[in-house]
Amino acid sequence: MTSVRAYAQRAAPRDADALVERHAELVKRIAYHLVGRLPPSVDVDDLIQAGMIGLLEAGTNYVPERGASFETYAGIRIRGAMLDALRKLDWAPRAVHRRAREVAAAVRAVEGEIGREARDADIAAWMQIPLEEYHAILQDSALCQVANLDDATAAAVADQGMDPLRDTVDEEFRTALAAQIGGLPEREKLVMSLYYDDELNLKEIGAVLGVTESRVCQLHGQALARLRARLTEWQDQQQE
DSSP: OHHHHHHHHHHOTTTHHHHHHHHHHHHHHHHHHHHTTSOTTSOHHHHHHHHHHHHHHHHHHOOGGGSOOHHHHHHHHHHHHHHHHHHHHOOSOHHHHHHHHHHHHHHHHHHHHHSSOOOHHHHHHHHTSOHHHHHHHHHHHHHTSOSOHHHHHHHHHHTTTOOHHHHHHOHHHHHHHHHHHHTSOHHHHHHHIIIIISOOOHHHHHHHHTSOHHHHHHHHHHHHHHHHHHHHHHHHHHHO
């Protein structure tokens, strides 16, 4: 916690200790909720460390006149600090990113050829790999995503030369994203809604759908691959 204390001395020397003490449970609650949606390699203590710094920044920048309660404002800053820390870690090997791009390219090719939603077996056949290997790729690619839809979709198009920060806030991109999510197969769309909107973890979603946690991870990865493929196509159309 040394870095947190150092930051506290710079940012708010008199109030920082009291601020951390009063809201430490909020930091822990957000950290444990987030870590339940991430790979086992992510250390919850690292998230708590980042969250404490986010809490101190919230205490420094909070303006009561803007209407939001401090806890609401701090929760946003704490979660944002944790996500920033996760982005810097980028725990996924390059091979995972490369295989995810290959799946997206296959989805695009298959759907362009058959004129309908590509199924798991269609994509595996196109890639000339066993279905089990295809499912493993989906799981790896889904687990490497930070639990934030804007991050996931920004990463999906960044490989095509787009600026993810610019385009994520671009209204046309958001409209296209919403349309593509709405066009996902029903089960994939439900997984995305439960994961990003309701913030359920994979085990909880599996209980809702009556499938295994592993299958939920595959469906999540399939949805991300489909969005990657379709948003790349959308970007190509914008450049014509």
